[in-house]
Amino acid sequence: MIMMPPPSAILRFPSICNPVFVSNYNDTCKFPRVDAVNFLPPTSTKISAAKHPNLPCLTAEKHGLKETDSIDNCRTLSVEEKEGDHQWRGSFEKNLFVAAIRALPGRRMSTLLANFEKDGNFGCISDFNDLLNALVAGNKLNLDLALQLYSRLSSYGLEPDSSTFSAMIECHCKRNDVEEAERVLNQMLDSGCAPPEVSVFTTLIHCFCQRGKLQKAFRALDMMEKVGRKPSVQTYNCLLKGLCYVGRVEEAFELLQDIKKLSTVLPDMYTYTVMMDGYCRVGRSDEAMELMKEALEMELQPTAVSFNALFHGYNKEGRPLKGIKLLQQMEQRGLSPDYVCYSTLLRGLLLWRQIPAAALIYEQMVGCGYEADEGLMNNLLRGLCNRRTLADDGLFQVAHQVFEKMKKRGFTIDCRAYNVVIEVLCRLNKVDDALVSLREMINLGSTPRVITLNILIRTLCERREANKAVGILVLMLENHIQLPRLSYDSLIDELNRQCLYFGASSVYSSALVRGVVPQNEPHT
Template identity: 45%
Template sequence: MSCPYNIQSPLLHNPSIFSNPKRIHRCNLQVLAMVSLPSKTCSVVTSSALHLDETAAGIRAVNFLDKLKAIPFKDTSEILSTMEKDLSNWTLSDFNGLLMALFTANEPELAMELFSNVSSLSGLDLAPNCSTFSIIIRRCCKRNDLDEAQRILHHMMGNGYNPNVTTFTFLIHSLCKRGKIGNAFRVFQVMGGIGCKPTVQTYNCLLKGLCYVGKIEQAHEMLMNMEKKESIRPDIYSYTAVMDGFCKVGRSDEAMELLNRALVLGLEPNAVTYNTLFSGYTKEGRPHHGFTVLKLMKDKNCLPDSITYSTFLNGLLKWGKIRAALKVYKEMVGIGFEVEGKMMSSLLRGLCMKSWKEKDLVQDAYQVFEKMRERVSVIDHTSYSFVIRTLCMGRRTGEAVYHLEQMTGMGHVPRTVTFNNVIQALCMEGKIGEALVVLVSMFENGKIPSRTSYDMLVKEFNRQGLLLGACNVYGAALKQGVVPHRIPTKMMAKIVPQTVVPV
């Protein structure tokens, strides 16, 4: 069959490199001599990279890397000698393992130089096999060199090597991930042309790719066709991929229909599947639908995770559903999940503003604030300001004064309106002395009291019949260049010791 890919590649120094390893062009091996492998390379290779540490090939690969690392700078002759000596009795399996180890250890250039030159050394006859090609293709995909990966795939097949389904799927996945859906389907056709049967994972890559480029209808049609096939059955990831596509374009109800279809077929959705719906309903401005999803999730014995609750909570806060958000927050905390700091701040502000009219939320707002104080060493000044105003409006002036002092003690300078909130609350309770202390605190923190600050104090002094105190505050205001609207009055005046207001 004909192949649409161009086989010319700067990576392939000689077009016959793969068909006849003995004819590989000898590149400048100074690159190998100049490589300074980091000391952590061998530990990386030996541990989690390829799980080679328990095999003979792995030990040999590590020893070889150690020797290359120990070679003096630019000693090309010793490089060649080391390669000829150490690789002379290696199998192709050993060599493939070494290539993988080098890629994993972030030494791709060294791996490619070794790949291009190893067969030119005396005594070696290591013709690349399917595994070798697959390693190189994966390397190209990870480096986002997808054109190169496709050329190598074509050249591989042109020389009689048929990739396995894993290699095909990896390339299709990489193409779909970068939106090259047309190329992905051409590779898929090549796959079918050589009789390599795709797995459900292959189809899932295509489903995600179609949704990624906005071809939701085609993805849905492919999913429905998969249901009819006997050779391949969609799994929950297939449905989740298309559900995600529907949710991203504002069609969450259709995504819910797909979920119900998956349940009828006996599939078990996971947290990712449900989280897709939470995100979809939030995007559409219908976050309250999340309660239905959450109930279904629990009914199907799928435990909500931290991402589930965070996604749901964030959606409710975004659309101002504060009471619903508080319910989710309490459930989340009750289970033991941590709530992200920014979301706690959003919830706190929402509760504070709502509590100014709905007084039953004052305590909830304060509890959220206390929870924040337990977790965060420094609370931002805006959160303090909201809580102080909320406490004042809830007639909890003692706590308001305390947190005002805490706020200034932490180096925050409250806004004038925050001081005024406390002064007003204290005056409404007749605590004129404490209100004057707050006025003094304004001066100490570099804030000039506003006309409103003085008006509230003059008004309360007048109400209590304390003429001298009212005159004193009025005079202090004038010295600061502020002319209060309220003036001292003789109504109900009493003779009392004069109260001194600092200027």
């Protein structure tokens, strides 16, 4: 018995269409904006480009602010904050906050909670940052609480430092609010704090690239170099992915060449995978394959995601059979193809009507413990039952196994697949199985095609089983499905041949009542 792999086994191998640039930031797009929350603390820090004349244009003017505006003017303070009251607005809000702290891991959080419940304050900015970072590392609700906590910073008598600003940049990026993240970065640089670490810049650049704001992403790259932060390979990978995603593969390739010239950064396998995917997206799989060879010469170890990019490329160009050779190369290198590799290759083979090869890949896929999903199984079933492949009895045996497996797994078999299966069963003289499938199909609420009914009734008549053919007529009438004229003709002709004239007359009358005039008439 073939066991399905657990979902975790499948989810371990993400598609190249959605790679993870920075492991901690792959969910940034999932969080909606909450505009009702005040984002910036009421400090008196001035925003002035004059302090950093060499920085790129990530300035206050981009946000509609004047250079003389202070951060106090960026939002409206509540009455409680104007009076210096650092207490929370309501007991429910404070209880929610306290409950969130209790849920955070580590003894440090317990100490912070004890101090906070005792006097409602923080001893120093370091304590505040510890809690802020713990909240930012949490779920969406904790991100909301982090924003609320940050908005009350001045009420605790504290000033933000580099760690505070960095935590908020990450928070806004996780919420996919890159404009706010950019504004916090400007505030951070204008405050005189130490610039963010490379990982923070990388997070921001990743967020810009996800939003298609490549110009701002490259400005952020220029900025991090001007403030003395050297981009990492992850930083460049974000930019490469952003360029490839919008089809600017030539610029991405030039950037790759520049990266290889740097003494501080070495391209990794993910760098090459991103570039390969970019070439495959625009129909240049051969160039992607050259990059794979270059990566192997550098003794980089390709992953299943790397090969999957090539599978997608060959499918897109109508060359899925090249994917089979690629699969063999994976196995030769000791790399086991995952579910995504098999399913991608199988879809391509079915799309381009390479049915025998698709059957082999499916059997290999099942042998490795993977099972296709419902949609792919329907596609496979239709491909295997195609009239062009009926001459191959082996292919039909695979089709029958797929059909039975789909029923056992409770999959919905679409109407087209059922029709094809019934016709194939008739051609292989397995009429009883065809009748069972017909009844299943009708019970599921699907209507058989006219050609399917004609084939089934004609097959029964040729087998001199007119009684079963009449049973089909009754089944169709019970389910208010109109039989075609050819089906009535076949029935009447067979009943006449067996001298069942009364039955032939009944069928003829049934046709007339339903507005169908058969060409054959009952004998008397």
